[in-house]
Amino acid sequence: MQRLLFIVTWILVLTPLSWGVARSIQKSMPLFTTGAPLKPIQAGSTIHTNSPTPAKP
C-alpha cells in the first residue's frame, strides 16, 4: 500500500512538472534551430524586433 502511494504521489507531481519542462524545451527550440547574426552588432544599431517570425538563417 505504501509503495503504491509512493508511486502515485510521485507520478502526480512529476507529470505536471515534466509537462512544464517539455513546453519550455519546445519554446526554446528556436534558439537552437534559428540562425542569427554571429558577428557583433554594429555601434548605433537598434536591432530589436518584436515580430514572432524567426530571424533569417
Added chain:
Amino acid sequence: MSDHSPHFLSREATVAGPGFSRWLVPPAAIAVHMCIGEVYGFSVFNEPLSRLLGGAAHDPTRDWTIPQIGWIYSIALVLLGLSAAVFGKWVERSGPRKVMVASATCFCSGLVLSGIGVQQHWLWLVYLGYGVIGGIGLGLGYIAPVSTLMKWFPDRPGMATGMAIMGFGGGALIGAPLGVTLMSFFKTATDPGVASTFFTMAGLYAAWMLFGAWLVRVPSADWKPEGWQPAATGSKAGPGKAVSVDTAWKTPQFWLLWIVLCMNVSAGIGILGQASLMCQDLFGVSAAVGGGFAGLLSIFNMGGRFLWSSVSDLTGRRTVFAIYFLLGALLYSLVPWTQKIGNRSLFVVVTALIISMYGGGFATIPAYLRDLFGTHQVGAIHGRLITAWSLAAIVGPQLINYISTAKKKAGVPAAEAYNSTLYLMCGLLLIGLIANLLVRPVHPKHHLATHS
C-alpha cells in the same frame, strides 16, 4: 489565527506512524510549491488584462495600463515576504498541514476574487485578491514545508529543501503555459478568457495543494533515518544549536544571510527579468529566439535549485555560496565579451550557469539557516529572511530597467547598453561574497538552553 481547529489539521494528527516513508513528504511539498510558483508566470496575463474592454484595439481611456497591471505581481511578492515574516512563528507552532490548507485557501480564493475583479473590471479587487490575499497564500505555502523537510532529511537538508523549492521554480514552467492554454480555450470574440482561467486555475491548484496537505507528515520526536548517526550539534555537518526566531533576527549572522540572499536574487533577476530583450539586443535575434532563451533559463533556474542545494550537503553552505558569488561575478563579466566575439552559444551557456546559481541560492539558504540556528524555528527564521527576496524582486528589475533605458536614451548602442548593468551585477555579487565570508557560528549566548 486560532488554534481551536479540527483535529485533522493539528500538528499532532500529522505525526507519522512507524514505517512511514520519508520520501512521501517531498511530493507533498512539491505539490504546494509548484502551485504557488504560478506567480512567476503571471506575466502571461499582462496583455490580455490590458485589453479587457477595448479588445484587440485597446481602449486607452478605460482599459488598465501595463504599469497598473504590473502592481498585481509586485503586491503579491511584497505580501509573500511580509506574510512569511509575520506568520513564521504560527507556521512552526501549527504544523505543516494546517498551514498548507491556509495557504491553499488564501491563494485559491485570491484567484477567485481576481476572476470576479476581472469580470467586473474592478482593479482594486484584483489587487486585493491576487495581490494581498493570494500573496499571503504564497508566503504561507513557501515556508510551510521547509522545516518539515529538514526534520525528515537531517542527513541531506540541502537536497530536501532543494526538492521543494525546485517545485516553486517549476511552478512558472507550468503556470505560464497553463494560463495561455486555458485563455485560448475560454477566449471569445469579446472576452480574452482571463476570468474563467482564474476560476479554473483556482480549482486545479486547490486540488493539488490540498493533496499535498493531506499527504504531509512530521516525524516523531525520536525518529531518525535508519543507520544514520547525527553529527554533533553545532559541528560543521550538523545543525546549529537552537536559536529562537526572536533572537535569531537580532544576530549579525541573520543580517549577513539577508544580504547574501538579497544580492544573489538581485543579480539573478538582472538576467532573468530581461532575458528575452537582452538576447535580442545583444545578438540581434528575433523575439521568438529571445523567448526561447527565456524558456531555457527557466529550466536551469529550476534544475539549479535541486542540484546546487544537493552539492551544498557535500561542500557546506558557506563554500557553495562562495562559488555562487565568485563564479557568478566571473560569468557576469564574461557576458559582454561573448557579445563582442559574437558567440551566442557561449552566451547561452554562461547565462544558464548564472541562473542555475540564482535558483541554487534560494534552495540552499534554508539549510544555511539550519546550520546556524538549528531546526527549532528555522521555518520562522526563513520567513523573516524572505523579506530580502521581496525587496530584491521589486528593486532589482527596476534598477536594471532604469540603467539600460537611460543608456539607450543617451545614445549607447543597444548591444552595449547592458554592459554597465552587468558590471553592477558583479559588484552586487562581490558584496554578497563579503557578507558570506563574514558569517561565523552564532555566539553561544543566543542558544536556547532547553535545546542545547
